[in-house]
Amino acid sequence: MVEVLFYxxxxxxxxxxxAIAAGLISLTLFRVSHQNKELSAWKSLMVVVVLFAxxxxxxxxxxxxxxxxxxxxxxxxxxxxxxxxxxxxxxxxAVTKEQRCS
Amino acid sequence: MVCSFIPCVSKIAPLYxxxxxxxxxxxxxxxxxxxxxxxxxxxxxxxxxxxxISIFILEELITALKFFNIISETAIPRWFxxxxxxxxxxxxxxxxxxxxxxxxxxxxxxxVNCKAKREVNKSKGRNKGNK
Numbered sequence: 362m363v364e365v366l367f368y369x370x371x372x373x374x375x376x377x378x379x380a381i382a383a384g385l386i387s388l389t390l391f392r393v394s395h396q397n398k399e400l401s402a403w404k405s406l407m408v409v410v411v412l413f414a415x416x417x418x419x420x421x422x423x424x425x426x427x428x429x430x431x432x433x434x435x436x437x438x439x440x441x442x443x444x445x446x447x448x449x450x451x452x453x454x455a456v457t458k459e460q461r462c463s
Numbered sequence: 464m465v466c467s468f469i470p471c472v473s474k475i476a477p478l479y480x481x482x483x484x485x486x487x488x489x490x491x492x493x494x495x496x497x498x499x500x501x502x503x504x505x506x507x508x509x510x511x512x513x514x515x516i517s518i519f520i521l522e523e524l525i526t527a528l529k530f531f532n533i534i535s536e537t538a539i540p541r542w543f544x545x546x547x548x549x550x551x552x553x554x555x556x557x558x559x560x561x562x563x564x565x566x567x568x569x570x571x572x573x574x575v576n577c578k579a580k581r582e583v584n585k586s587k588g589r590n591k592g593n594k
Binding site: 368369372397400432435436446454 | 469
């Protein structure tokens with residue numbers, strides 16, 4: 362049992378660090394996506410990645426019993442993640458159609 | 464069974480998250496089918512996003528099945544979720560690197576093209592001046 366908990370802990374830590382790294386990497390696209398109209402979908406996608414990192418941090422705080430009161434956020438934040446994701450995909454479809462016509 | 468708004472929403476959230484993720488999956492399929500008709504458009508990172516969404520749907524499906532007590536916690540232990548999340552994060556990072564690489568290459572070629580055009584225009588101007 363202890364071993365299983367150890368592996369879950371290691372996995373959670375890895376996921377949190379990688380999610381924060383992904384959030385930071387996505388922010389590097391911020392300036393470029395503002396300048397280029399083709400990358401407008403990436404603005405929403407950046408929000409998706411940052412919110413995903415937030416979900417992982419909340420999950421980590423819950424799993425390690427640091428802040429259990431925000432446990433409910435683990436299922437609510439993904440809804441916003443998915444809403445922004447749908448917006449990003451719709452924007453990308455519009456951009457792709459525009460490029461196809463031009 | 465009195466419960467406040469947010470905990471209730473959080474309990475039912477996996478179900479509507481599943482609905483949202485299926486909508487997102489459908490839209491991604493639509494995006495890829497548009498790409499099939501036009502090869503010029505670069506949507507390679509979106510394929511990785513599609514894989515991540517597929518894993519997310521699987522994760523949400525398991526959560527929903529646990530919510531309805533169709534499968535027990537022992538059948539699919541909690542570390543499965545952590546593994547799914549790890550795969551998703553890895554796909555996100557790879558997707559971002561692919562996009563950053565594409566943007567960098569595109570700007571480099573655009574800058575080289577601009578420089579070449581400027582030089583051609585300059586030489587044309589000089590030729591006109593000489594004539």
